Amino acid sequence: MDEIKTRVLVVEDEASIRRFIALNLNRAGFEVMEAESSEMALEIINEFKPMVAILDVMLPGIDGFTLCSYLRSKSSNMVIIMLTAKGQDTDKISGLEIGADDYMVKPFNPMELIARINANLRKIHNVRKPLEQRLSLLDMEIDKDAQRFYRKGEEIELTPTEFAIMEMFFQNPDKALSRHEILDLVWGKNYFGDIKIVDVNVRRIREKIEDDPSNPKIIETVWGVGYRLRGEK
Numbered sequence: 001m002d003e004i005k006t007r008v009l010v011v012e013d014e015a016s017i018r019r020f021i022a023l024n025l026n027r028a029g030f031e032v033m034e035a036e037s038s039e040m041a042l043e044i045i046n047e048f049k050p051m052v053a054i055l056d057v058m059l060p061g062i063d064g065f066t067l068c069s070y071l072r073s074k075s076s077n078m079v080i081i082m083l084t085a086k087g088q089d090t091d092k093i094s095g096l097e098i099g100a101d102d103y104m105v106k107p108f109n110p111m112e113l114i115a116r117i118n119a120n121l122r123k124i125h126n127v128r129k130p131l132e133q134r135l136s137l138l139d140m141e142i143d144k145d146a147q148r149f150y151r152k153g154e155e156i157e158l159t160p161t162e163f164a165i166m167e168m169f170f171q172n173p174d175k176a177l178s179r180h181e182i183l184d185l186v187w188g189k190n191y192f193g194d195i196k197i198v199d200v201n202v203r204r205i206r207e208k209i210e211d212d213p214s215n216p217k218i219i220e221t222v223w224g225v226g227y228r229l230r231g232e233k
């Protein structure tokens with residue numbers, strides 16, 4: 001099955017910066033098109049249909065702000081991130097006021113830009129999702145449809161089994177569950193494997209989601225019983 005890549009348009013007149021951004025976004029799995037001016041961006045935008053636009057503020061001809069307001073007037077779903085130069089604090093505010101989702105101050109770490117793109121795409125994605133597909137508890141959220149788990153807004157990659165365990169916990173917050181109950185709920189009643197598989201998976205989940213896995217605060221051990229997900233209580 002072909003993977004649908006997120007299309008990103010990078011509008012920046014400084015070739016070295018533009019290529020550096022494009023290269024890093026490509027490596028991160030995005031489909032990228034470059035434009036050295038707003039005029040060029042407007043020429044390719046109808047065909048390329050970007051989901052994300054990275055716009056430098058200072059551009060020859062039509063500037064980044066003007067392009068931003070135009071793109072926003074055409075699409076409320078596009079993620080728009082402005083690039084501003086160091087010290088231009090007013091640029092950030094102006095950019096956000098005219099509809100940018102975020103801004104980055106140059107020079108920046110490309111990994112930071114990728115993180116911002118993903119965080120903003122998620123926000124838009126969240127609004128569109130039917131509610132029942134998303135369960136949240138304290139600072140955690142699971143998206144059943146996409147099989148994704150988030151804590152503090154950041155995605156944490158879980159294996160399908162780990163995800164199934166978290167989903168089961170989310171449906172039973174503040175409830176002490178025995179290892180046998182967990183095994184039945186996650187693996188099904190016909191599973192006759194070692195009960196230790198529950199402990200192994202819980203330990204792996206803790207290593208991924210707990211601040212201090214040796215002192216777990218999210219999945220608590222209930223001595224002599226099993227485990228409990230700390231909920232609102």
Ligand code: CA
Nearest residue numbers: 013056058059
């Ligand atoms: Ca520039």
